[in-house]
Amino acid sequence: MGRYLLTALRVSLLTIVLVGVLYPLLITGLGQLCFPFQANGSLLTTGGTLRGSALIGQPFSAPGYFHPRPSAAGAGYDPLSSGGSNLGPTSQVLHDRVAADVAQARTDNPGLDTVPADMVTTSASGLDPDISPANAYAQAARVAQARGVPAMDITALVTRCVTGRQWGFLGEPRVNVVHLNQALDAAYGATGR
Amino acid sequence: MIWGIAQLVLFFAVIAALTKPIGLYMARVYAGERTWLDPVLRPVERLTYRLAGIDPEREMRWTSYTLALLAFSVVSAFLLYLLLRLQGVLPLNPAHVPGMPSDLAFNTAVSFVSNTNWQAYAGEQAASYLTQMAGFAWHNFMSAAAGLAIAVALMRGLTRHTAQEIGNFWVDLVRSVLYILLPISILLALVLISQGVIQNFAPYHTATTLTGTTQVLPMGPVASQEAIKELGTNGGGFFNANSSHPFENPTPLSNLLEMLAIFLLPAGLTYTFGRFAKDQRQGWALFIAMALLFACGLAVIYGYEQAGNPVLAKLGVEQHLSALQPGGNMEGKEVRFGIANSALFATITTDTSCGAVNSMHDSFTPLAGGMAMLNIAFGEVVFGGVGSGFFGIIIFAILAVFIAGLMVGRTPEYLGKKIESKEMKMAMLYVLISAASILGFSALAVMLPAGLAGRLNAGPHGLSEILYAYTSGTGNNGSAFAGISANTPFYNLTIGLAMLIGRFLTIVPLLAIAGSLGAKKTVPATSGTFPTTGGLFVGLLVGVILIVGALTFFPAYALGPVVEHFLMHAGRLW
C-alpha cells in the first residue's frame, strides 16, 4: 500500500502542475489573446465608469425602465449570491409571492392583458439579464407613459432589442433588459428613475 | 413546441454522430496505439511515468488496480482537504476567501474525489482562485480519468480470455487525462470564452449599475473549469448558480456545447466497448438502450415543465408557449434557455453523474423533478458519468442476461463470459449499496431534527428535497433540490458518507467483477446463446433498469413527487 500511496502522491503533484496550473494559465493566455472582451466579463463601461456586465442582469424598479424578472440572488441581482428561489411547485411561499407579483404587475401596468410567466418567476441564477419579448411588450405602455413618449416608439425600440434564436434556431427569443434600458436612456435620457 | 423539439433532436443527432469518432479515438488511446496527438503528448506521457516511477508495461490484477485507485483517491482527497483548509493563507486569493471549516472541507473533498461535485458551499464566496484551479479543476480531471480507467478495466475484463490482469491503473489514468480530457477541454474552453464565459485572474469588480446602485461582479478562471466540469461529468460550478450563471453559460450555443460535452465521452464509451468486444453491435445495443431511457426521461421532464404549474395558472399567470414567450414553469429557469433547453439540460445532467444545472430542479413540477431524481436513482446509466455510466449499465446488463439466460435454459453469459454466483453477488451488492445509502440516509434525515431543519419547502416537497440530496450524493451526481440547507454538520457528514459509499463501495465490487470475468474462458456463442445485440436485449435491459429502479423507489416517491403531483392539481399547498 505504501508504494501505491507514494506513486499516488507523485502522480497527484505532476497532474496538479499540468491540469491545475498550466492548463488554466494556457486557457487564460489564449482567452485574453483571442477574446479579451468576453474573457474579462463582457464589461460595460461608460465614460470610464464600470456599469456592469452585458451578461449580468441589474435591478430596475422605476416605472420608466423595463423591469427584469424577480431575482432570488441576495437582495436582488447580487452576483455574490447567485441562485434561484428553490421554492417547490406546491410552496405556499411561492404562491403568495407570485400572487403579490401578479397584483403588482397589474397595478404597474394597467390594462395588462396577461401576465407572462417570466414576469413573476425568479430565474435560476437570479442574474438573468433577459426577459421574454412578451414580458417586454407588456411593459412598453408603462415605460412610455412614465417617460412621456409615444407607446409606438417604445414598442419599436423593444422590437429592435429582441435577440432572436442564436443561429436562427438555438435557445429562445429574448430581450436583454440591461441593453434595452441602456438603449432607452440613450434615446430618451436617463430620466426614467 | 416545434422549436423546442427541433433543438432536442438536433442535440441527440450531434451526439449520435460524435459517438463513433470519439469512441474509436478512445479505443486507440486505451489500446496504447498511436494517435495524431502523439508527437506532442507522448514525451509528456513518458516524462510523467519517469517522474512518478511508473512502469507502463506492467499490468495489474484487479486487486492491485483497486488498491492503486483507492490510494490515488485517498491522496488526492487529502490534498484537496488541505488546500481547502489553508486557502486563506495561500496565493491567488484576491477576494480574500477564508479557509473552509472542517466539516465543509471534508464534504467538499469527498465531493470532488468521488466525481460528485456536490456543492454545500457557494463558489463565488467560499473558494479562492487557487482552490478552483489546483483543487477543483484538477479533481475534475482526475476523478473523470479514474472513472474512465475503471470503465476500461471492466471492458478488458469482459473481453479478455483467461487473463489475470486488467490493465495498469496509472497508465489508464494518465492517458485519460493527456489524450482525452485535456485536448477536448482546451478546445471547449476557448469556444466557451468566445461565447462570453470569463477567464481571468482579476479581482472582483465593483460596478455602478444604470440605476446607480453598486454591483460586485465576481471574476476568475471560469472557462478552463467549465469545460472539464461538463466533459468530466463533474458538475461543480464555479459559481453557486452553476450553469445557469451567465458567466458560466451565457448563450444558447454555450449551453448546447456544454450539454454535448456531458454526453460526449459516455456515449463514445459505448462505441469503445464495441471495439473491445470486437463486435460493434454490442456497443450500439447499450447505446440504444440508453437512448430509449434518455428519450423517456426527457419526454416526462419536458412535458410536465412545459405544461406549467396549475397553482400559478390559477393566479392568472400565462404559461402557454407562444412566439413571444417560452411559457411553462419558468420558476428557476433562464429566459435564454426557456423550457426545452432547461428540460434537456436537466435530463442530461441527471442521466449522467454530472449534476451541473442550468435551471433549479427544486422548482420543477413534481413529476419532472421526480423524473430527474429517478434518473439518478436508476444508477445514472443513461450514458451516465464518464466511465461510471458504462460500468453501471454493465451491472444491469449482467442482471438482464442472468434473467434472460435462465429463461432460455442456459447458464447466462455476457460476451461469452458465464455469469455465475460471484458476478451475481457483486452485481446485487452494487444495486443494494446504492439503494441502502439513498433510502437509509433519507430515512435517517426525516427522523432527526437536524435533517428536517435543512428543508426549504414543507410537505411532500420537503421529503423530495431530502431524498434528492441523498440520491444525488450516492449517485455522485451533485445536482440538488437546492433549497435544502446542506451546509450543516449533519448534512456535510451524511452526504459526504453517501458520496463515499456511492463511489467507492460500488467500485470495489465492480472491479472484482472485472477481475473474475477476465479470468474466465470466453465461451463461443451458439444459437442457444441469448444474443446481447438485438432489440430483445435492449428491451430487456431497459425493462430491468426500470423495474429495479421503480420497485426500489416507488413507495418513497409515492410520498414525495407522486403525491405532490396530485396535491398540486388539487391546489393543496404547504
Added chain:
Amino acid sequence: MPQSRIHELTPEHPQVKSRRRGQAISLGQLLPQAIADAFRKLDPRTLARNPVMFIVEVGSVVCTYYAVASLVTHGGESGFLIAIAAWLWFTVLFANFAEAMAEGRGKAQAGALRQMKTETLANLVVEGVVTKQIPASQLKKGDVVRVSAGEVIPGDGDVIEGIASVDESAITGESAPVIRESGGDRSAVTGGTKVLSDQIHVLITSEPGKTFLDRMIALVEGASRQKTPNEIALDILLVGLTIIFLLVVVTLQPFAIYAHSPVSVSVLIALLVCLIPTTIGGLLSAIGIAGMDRLIRHNVLAMSGRAVEAAGDVDTLLLDKTGTITLGNRQAAEFLPMPGVDETEVAEAAQLASLSDETPEGRSIVVLAKQFGFRERHLTHDEAVFIPFTAQTRMSGIDWKGERIRKGAADAVTSWVREQGGTVPPEVDAAVKRVSMAGGTPLVVVRNTRILGVIHLKDIVKGGIRERFDQLRAMGIRTVMITGDNPLTAAVIAREAGVDDFLAEATPETKMELIRKEQREGKLVAMAGDGTNDAPALAQADVGVAMNTGTMAAKEAGNMVDLDSNPTKLIEIVEIGKQLLMTRGSLTTFSIANDVAKYFAIIPAIFMAAYPELKPLNIMQLHSSQSAIMSAIIFNALIIVALIPLALQGVKYRAVGAAALLRTNLLVYGLGGIIAPFIGLKVIDLLLVALRLV
C-alpha cells in the same frame, strides 16, 4: 462382419419413450403426506435454508403476535390483523407444500427401492471356494462372492468368472433379463438384482452403504440434494431483492411518519411479503427436485444437480455412431448385378447364401431378397449343406442342388473364385469401390465360379435422428459423431444423419483429445459411453452419461447413468437441464413482475387516509384499504399453489433459438406477470366484498 450383440436394450427408434418410473404413485397417496410435511417443514431450522420463505415465517410470527395482542387489548382491527397473520402462514405452508409434493414421488420410489435392500446373505469366496455366508451389509470392497441362479446379487461389482442372465428390472424397470459375463464391457452387476440362470463370481467394488442402490435411494429421496451453482446465483438474486425490499419497507415507515401517516407493523409486513419474491422463493426447491425427478422418470440417474444444469449448457454432444446414430447393424440396401446377370438372380443367390446367417446383416439380406419375390425358404439340413461364417474363410453360404453359393468380403470371395479356377470380371472391383465410397460395406455373391454381383450393406441411420439433430442445432448444440470407420465412410454417414462434425477412426485417445479441444474453446461437452476405455473420456466430459449395461469403471467416471442404456437419451437429458433453468427463470420473472400490481394495490391503500388525493393510483378501484391489502396477500399466497403444477412439470421447452424462446417466455411470464395480478387482485377484492369479509 460385425459381431451381433447378445442382447439389445437399445430401443430401435430413438423417440421410443422409455418406461416411466413412479407413474403408479397417485395424487391421492401423495397429498396427505405432503400436507403433513408442509407443517413439519415450518421448523425454522429447515426453513432457514430458504431465506425468502424464512423471512415470511418471521413476518408471520410477528403478525401473529400483533393479532393476538389486539385480541387481548380488544384493539379495533383484530379481525383484519388475524386475517393478515393467517394468510402469511398460508404463504409459508403453500411453499412447504410445493416442496413436499416434489419430494413425495421420490420418497415413494425410495421406499420401493429400500425393500430390495432386505438383508441378503452373501457367499464369500476365498481362493475359489465358498468359505462362509455373511450378511451383504458386511461385504467390503475387494471381497469375492458367488451368486447362483435364484439368488440376489449382494453388492455392486464386476463379474470375474462365469456368465449368467440377470434380472435387473428392479433398477431399470426392464423385465427382459440381460447377460452378464466376465471380461469385456458387460461385466458390471448391481446389488439388488437377481441372477436367473447359471452362476457367477462377483468382485465387490463398493464399500458398504455406498452401493449404487444406496446412492439411488439418496438421490430420489432428495437427501443428498445440494444447491447447484446456478441455484446459488439465483438465490443471491432473490436474497438481494429481499434485502432491497426489506430496506424499502423499513425506510417507508419514517417517510410515512413524515407524512403524518404511520403504518401498522402488520401492514408493513404484509407489504414486505407481497414484494419479496415469494413465488419463486417458495417454488425454487420444488423446481429443482422436480427436475431431478423428471430425469429419474426418464430412467436416468444424475449423480448431482450440477450435472443436470451442465446438461442444459452443453455446447457439443459427442455421439457414438453405432447404436446412437445408426441402428446397431448394417442392412442390405441393394444388389448390384454383374454384366449379364439379372438382379433377381443375384437376389436369389444372396438369399440362399444367407439362409443360415442369423446375424442381423444376414437377416436383412433375406428381407431385401423378398422384394424380388423370393419368399423365405426353409431348407432342412437334408436338402442342403450350410457353410457358416468363419474368421478364416470370411465367407458363408450354402451347398444346394450341387451348386456352391457363397457370399463374403470382396478379397476373400475373389481369391476363392480364382482358387476354383474362375475369373473375376473387372466390374466387380468397380462395384465394390462404389459401395465403399458410399459408406457401405460390399459383400460379393458368387455361384460356383461365377461372380453374380455385389450386395450393398449399408449403415442405416435411425429414423427421425436427422430431425433430432436439427432440433439440437436450433438449440445451439453441435453434434459430433464418433466412429471407428474410416473418414470416407464416416463422412457419408455424417452427411446422411445430419451431424455437424465427425471423428473418424476414433480411439480413446483421439476422443479424449477432442473433448479437451472443445473444452479449451470454452465449450461444455456431453458424451455417452459404456466401455472401460470410455471411462477417462466420461470423466473428462462435463456431462458423461454412462450406460447401465456398461462397466463399473464407466459408471463411476460419468456423472449420470442411463438405466435404459440408450445413448440417444443425451438429447432428452439436455432438454431436461434446459427446462430446469427455464422454469426457474420464468417464475423469477413472473414473481418480480407481479410486484407492479401489488404496489398499485397497497401503496394507495396505506396512504389514502393521509392523502386522499392519491386515489387515482388505485387503478384497480379496490374496495377499501383493508380489502386491497388482503387481496394482495391472498393473491400472493394462492399464486404459489396455482403454480405448483407448472413448477413440477416445468416450463415447456421448444427447440427453437434462444431469442425466440426468450420472446415467448418474456411475453408469457413477464408481461403475463404484470397483467395477471391486476386481474387476480380485482377478482379477490370483488369476492371479499361479495362475501362481506371486509
